[in-house]
Amino acid sequence: MNHNLLPLYVIIPLGAAFLISLFGKISKRICDCLANLATFLLLGLSLLAAVYKPSTGILVYKVGGWIPPIGICLALDGLTSFMLVTVNLVSFLVTIYSISYMEKYTDKWKFYTLFMLMLAGMNGIIITGDLFNLFVFLEIASIASYALVAFGTEREELEASFKYAVMGSVASSFILLGIALLYSYTSTLNMADISRALDIKGISPIISFIAVLFLAGFGLKAALVPFHAWLPDAHPSAPAPISAMLSGIFIKTLGVYVLCRIFFNILGVSQNILFIFIILGIISQIVGAILAIAQNDIKRMFAYSSISQIGYIIFALGIGTPLAILGGLFHLFNHAIFKALLFLDSGAIEYSTGSRNLKSLGGLNSRLPVTASTSLIGSMSIAGIPPLNGFWSKLIIIIAAIQAGYFGFALIAVLVSIVTLAYYLKFMGFTFFGKLDTALLKIKEVPLSMKLSMLILAIICVLGGLLLIPQFRPFLESAANVLLSGKGYAGIVFGAVK
Amino acid sequence: MKNNKEPGMTLIVKTITRLTVGLILLYGIYIVLHGHISPGGGFAGGVIIALSFVHLMLAFGREVALRKLSQAAASILESLGAIMFLSIAVLGFLGGYFFLNFFLNKGRPFSLFSAGIIPLCNIAISLKVGAGLFAIFVAIVLFSRDSGIPPDDK
Amino acid sequence: MSVYFLCLILFCIGLYCVLRKRNIIKIIIGLGIIEYAVNLFFVLIGYRAGGRAPILAKDQVVLNMVDPIPQALVLTAIVIGLATTALMVAIAIRIYEKFGTFDITKIRKLRG
Numbered sequence: 001m002n003h004n005l006l007p008l009y010v011i012i013p014l015g016a017a018f019l020i021s022l023f024g025k026i027s028k029r030i031c032d033c034l035a036n037l038a039t040f041l042l043l044g045l046s047l048l049a050a051v052y053k054p055s056t057g058i059l060v061y062k063v064g065g066w067i068p069p070i071g072i073c074l075a076l077d078g079l080t081s082f083m084l085v086t087v088n089l090v091s092f093l094v095t096i097y098s099i100s101y102m103e104k105y106t107d108k109w110k111f112y113t114l115f116m117l118m119l120a121g122m123n124g125i126i127i128t129g130d131l132f133n134l135f136v137f138l139e140i141a142s143i144a145s146y147a148l149v150a151f152g153t154e155r156e157e158l159e160a161s162f163k164y165a166v167m168g169s170v171a172s173s174f175i176l177l178g179i180a181l182l183y184s185y186t187s188t189l190n191m192a193d194i195s196r197a198l199d200i201k202g203i204s205p206i207i208s209f210i211a212v213l214f215l216a217g218f219g220l221k222a223a224l225v226p227f228h229a230w231l232p233d234a235h236p237s238a239p240a241p242i243s244a245m246l247s248g249i250f251i252k253t254l255g256v257y258v259l260c261r262i263f264f265n266i267l268g269v270s271q272n273i274l275f276i277f278i279i280l281g282i283i284s285q286i287v288g289a290i291l292a293i294a295q296n297d298i299k300r301m302f303a304y305s306s307i308s309q310i311g312y313i314i315f316a317l318g319i320g321t322p323l324a325i326l327g328g329l330f331h332l333f334n335h336a337i338f339k340a341l342l343f344l345d346s347g348a349i350e351y352s353t354g355s356r357n358l359k360s361l362g363g364l365n366s367r368l369p370v371t372a373s374t375s376l377i378g379s380m381s382i383a384g385i386p387p388l389n390g391f392w393s394k395l396i397i398i399i400a401a402i403q404a405g406y407f408g409f410a411l412i413a414v415l416v417s418i419v420t421l422a423y424y425l426k427f428m429g430f431t432f433f434g435k436l437d438t439a440l441l442k443i444k445e446v447p448l449s450m451k452l453s454m455l456i457l458a459i460i461c462v463l464g465g466l467l468l469i470p471q472f473r474p475f476l477e478s479a480a481n482v483l484l485s486g487k488g489y490a491g492i493v494f495g496a497v498k
Numbered sequence: 499m500k501n502n503k504e505p506g507m508t509l510i511v512k513t514i515t516r517l518t519v520g521l522i523l524l525y526g527i528y529i530v531l532h533g534h535i536s537p538g539g540g541f542a543g544g545v546i547i548a549l550s551f552v553h554l555m556l557a558f559g560r561e562v563a564l565r566k567l568s569q570a571a572a573s574i575l576e577s578l579g580a581i582m583f584l585s586i587a588v589l590g591f592l593g594g595y596f597f598l599n600f601f602l603n604k605g606r607p608f609s610l611f612s613a614g615i616i617p618l619c620n621i622a623i624s625l626k627v628g629a630g631l632f633a634i635f636v637a638i639v640l641f642s643r644d645s646g647i648p649p650d651d652k
Numbered sequence: 653m654s655v656y657f658l659c660l661i662l663f664c665i666g667l668y669c670v671l672r673k674r675n676i677i678k679i680i681i682g683l684g685i686i687e688y689a690v691n692l693f694f695v696l697i698g699y700r701a702g703g704r705a706p707i708l709a710k711d712q713v714v715l716n717m718v719d720p721i722p723q724a725l726v727l728t729a730i731v732i733g734l735a736t737t738a739l740m741v742a743i744a745i746r747i748y749e750k751f752g753t754f755d756i757t758k759i760r761k762l763r764g
Contacts, residue, residue: 011584011587011588014580014584015581015584018577018580018581018584019577019581021573021576021577022574022577022578022581064590132725132728136728136732139732139735139736143732143735143736143739146736146739146740146743147739150743150746153746153750154750155750155751155761156761158743158746158747158750159747159759159760159761161743162676162740162743162744162747165736165739165740165743166670166679166683166740169683169686169687169736169740170667170670170683170686172732173663173686173687173690176690176694176729177663177690177693180690180693180694180697180722183694183697183721183722184697189721536707537707541727541731627731634738634742637742638741638742638745641745
């Protein structure tokens with residue numbers, strides 16, 4: 001894995017976006033081919049990055065040949081390769097899915113252009129090593145997602161997109177204010193250099209203010225409670241592939257990954273910050289689970305379930321022990337897989353029957369066999385039934401909580417998991433079992449490309465537990481080690497820059 | 499006496515526009531090309547170029563401005579500007595690094611033909627920003643006229 | 653020191669506008685005020701006492717220039733703010749077409 005391959009993660013989707021906007025008006029086949037080729041190449045590159053580990057454990061690329069901290073650098077370490085595999089795998093399967101699903105909408109080339117821009121933004125956030133570069137890519141991805149949520153221009157989509165855009169812009173302003181204050185304190189923008197400068201200068205009260213600003217800004221992007229109010233409106237209103245991308249990887253890249261990078265590697269964790277993570281995680285779990293039971297719209301229920309599962313991840317990261325961080329990152333990967341699967345399933349249900357309301361569906365098990373079986377696998381994994389992958393990650397998180405002494409919080413996590421099982425059983429019972437409505441007798445199974453991506457995601461759900469056996473465990477452990485090394489990140493990056 | 503049948507604004511505005519819109523376009527191009535010597539650069543110059551076309555549309559009405567630069571042409575120019583910028587960056591791989599200054603004349607102060615790839619990047623950015631802003635303006639104006647929202651020029 | 657507090661007061665005025673106004677266009681203007689306040693704060697951070705503009709002219713020395721990095725970063729942030737505003741205005745026009753009003757208390761189809 002040559003370090004020259006690092007900029008390709010951003011070049012390929014950007015090039016694909018502008019080529020699709022130039023040539024995509026000619027025919028729809030060109031858009032499909034270009035988009036799927038781009039995501040296939042990205043998936044290959046990210047698997048290469050995950051499999052091949054360089055000797056020093058990190059790859060640094062100097063953009064333009066300028067030496068950091070004067071220039072911008074791109075850094076690939078264990079956490080980066082883990083996130084890259086997650087993001088590119090889900091986006092590859094979603095582009096396969098949207099070959100058939102987006103036939104119902106006009107202007108497929110607009111969809112693919114915005115999709116590729118969002119993917120370029122997300123990849124850029126993951127591999128960059130410079131704080132303002134991260135802000136620019138964050139904004140690229142956010143603006144593309146505001147436009148994608150409003151893609152069908154129905155009434156609910158416009159209202160949801162406007163609400164999301166206003167809240168997202170306020171959050172971005174908080175983040176920019178935090179970056180401005182951090183630049184004024186350390187007079188550098190490179191992440192490793194900020195960490196080193198903070199070691200030299202020491203902690204002052206302004207660092208706490210900056211931490212609060214970043215927590216508010218990125219917490220809104222990650223949909224932590226109390227910043228979650230945009231998510232139950234935005235995720236259901238988007239078209240199904242976009243809901244899968246948003247819930248599956250967008251809130252994790254923009255929210256959880258950047259929070260980890262800033263708090264563990266740059267600002268340095270203390271007991272206070274970890275305790276805040278735990279409290280926010282617990283509240284998110286409870287609020288998400290309780291509000292999800294009362295929903296009748298399938299996608300709105302899944303959106304509240306996303307809030308709850310992100311609470312699990314933040315709770316695990318807040319505990320701070322090596323086992324807990326391993327469990328948290330594993331749950332991040334698992335949640336990306338099964339939440340994308342569930343949203344694609346709800347898209348398939350909507351494609352076949354035209355409705356998303358639980359009260360009007362029923363008995364679809366006989367007419368839609370592939371959708372039913374993949375929904376069953378997805379629901380069972382998110383509820384934590386052995387031996388699917390959700391069970392292993394939740395088990396690790398609860399064991400780590402008990403080992404660290406948080407018995408009350410572990411009990412709450414177990415109760416929330418039982419509530420999760422309850423509302424997913426409600427979803428499965430109302431949708432797939434029961435009596436088939438007479439209006440729905442004539443529906444057919446979904447087209448091949450949608451079936452293919454749902455089947456592949458379901459297979460990964462079943463096999464996901466294998467990531468814990470010692471052959472594959474370095475994939476997760478290298479990611480966890482980066483977070484655990486904390487401020488040592490600065491030394492590693494400067495050691496690898498030549 | 500107000501003439502309601504002709505599109506655009508009054509005769510005084512149209513005369514002054516005929517005299518000045520070319521100068522505004524030229525001024526925008528000057529700011530783009532001198533971006534590495536004086537303040538300005540791609541974005542500011544691109545905005546001024548877009549504003550010259552918007553000025554034309556405001557003074558003369560939609561048809562005249564769209565004849566000069568149609569909506570499809572603005573879309574194509576915008577994508578071309580972005581692809582040009584990306585290919586300048588990728589060509590830096592020839593020298594070994596992304597975005598490398600591969601012309602190797604490192605910028606003598608106050609001289610126009612120096613500073614490597616920066617003038618080319620400025621031109622690409624100005625194409626994208628100028629065409630993009632004009633396309634946004636045209637899309638919003640055309641949309642509100644075609645969709646039955648009552649326009650408020652009485 | 654007092655200029656930084658004035659920037660934060662401008663930020664709070666913009667935030668009040670986003671939170672309390674009922675017209676969509678006023679909310680978009682409030683977001684614009686927030687972005688101006690943050691950009692102004694960023695540029696003011698780069699000020700050095702007695703400095704002048706960081707442009708090389710034929711007879712100036714480099715020593716007493718203000719910090720040029722925040723100016724470059726704010727240029728990028730202004731472009732980002734423009735893109736966000738353009739997108740939100742387009743969404744607002746479509747909302748007017750579908751709902752017939754700009755009042756956000758009447759655009760509440762999604763609840764629960």
